[in-house]
Amino acid sequence: MSASVIDAQVAMSCQGLHKHLGEGETRVHVLRGVDLELRRGEIAAVVGPSGCGKSTLLYLLGLLDRQDQGQISVCGENVPLDRDGAHTRLRCEHIGFVFQFHFLLPEFSALENVMMPMRKLARLNEDDMRAQARSLLEQVGLGGKTQRRPSQLSGGEQQRVAIARALANRPSVLLADEPTGNLDLKNSMMVFDLLTRLAREYQQAVLIVTHNPELAARCDRILRMEDGLFVD
Numbered sequence: 001m002s003a004s005v006i007d008a009q010v011a012m013s014c015q016g017l018h019k020h021l022g023e024g025e026t027r028v029h030v031l032r033g034v035d036l037e038l039r040r041g042e043i044a045a046v047v048g049p050s051g052c053g054k055s056t057l058l059y060l061l062g063l064l065d066r067q068d069q070g071q072i073s074v075c076g077e078n079v080p081l082d083r084d085g086a087h088t089r090l091r092c093e094h095i096g097f098v099f100q101f102h103f104l105l106p107e108f109s110a111l112e113n114v115m116m117p118m119r120k121l122a123r124l125n126e127d128d129m130r131a132q133a134r135s136l137l138e139q140v141g142l143g144g145k146t147q148r149r150p151s152q153l154s155g156g157e158q159q160r161v162a163i164a165r166a167l168a169n170r171p172s173v174l175l176a177d178e179p180t181g182n183l184d185l186k187n188s189m190m191v192f193d194l195l196t197r198l199a200r201e202y203q204q205a206v207l208i209v210t211h212n213p214e215l216a217a218r219c220d221r222i223l224r225m226e227d228g229l230f231v232d
């Protein structure tokens with residue numbers, strides 16, 4: 001296999017990521033040189049004790065915060081540290097998020113919520129956005145509830161809308177922080193299975209932060225973090 005073919009399989013990577021948080025006496029060296037490579041179609045779990053830096057890493061990889069040192073690449077493109085515009089573009093084009101709390105917009109229907117990321121990219125016209133959002137909601141089993149607002153859906157259904165929204169722009173990387181953290185066991189498994197099935201179908205890389213050992217065991221790879229570093 002040639003080098004370029006191998007590179008095309010890498011959805012996201014980072015080298016030597018360092019991050020401090022806080023000021024003065026409360027300043028903490030949270031990430032201490034994290035290296036990671038995520039390949040298309042793989043589902044990796046990040047596990048580790050509370051406070052070891054899992055969410056901080058997810059924020060950096062999601063281009064929602066900046067590292068102090070180190071390099072992040074998305075689909076082979078190095079992310080510049082100093083250009084907000086480039087961050088926003090790369091985030092919208094390549095990265096989807098699912099958080100513990102879905103952050104759906106309460107005043108909008110499920111359909112409108114799924115269309116939101118598409119509107120930001122503005123690649124499709126209104127009819128195509130609507131058709132694609134409807135199809136995504138069908139895939140997560142909510143084809144009959146597209147006009148409902150979040151408050152008219154159950155917790156598991158809301159999280160499935162959040163997954164459809166995260167997939168709206170067909171991201172190369174899906175970052176999930178405790179995506180099933182507020183769901184019961186049955187719904188957790190349903191949401192997790194859906195997330196992983198769709199990710200494999202679309203050949204996305206998925207990084208899931210979880211405290212749930214059962215979910216971690218169902219991933220392709222488990223990355224253990226301790227004190228700001230991955231350990232064997």
Ligand SMILES: Nc1ncnc2c1ncn2[C@@H]1O[C@H](COP(=O)(O)OP(=O)(O)OP(=O)(O)O)[C@@H](O)[C@H]1O
Binds near residue numbers: 028049050054055
């Ligand atoms: N704004 C901040 N100022 C100072 N320290 C912070 C700040 N935010 C987070 N921290 C510290 O950074 C460390 C890493 O936090 P992070 O949220 O990444 O941990 P985590 O592994 O995701 O934990 P959990 O499993 O509990 O969610 C923790 O020690 C936390 O107290």
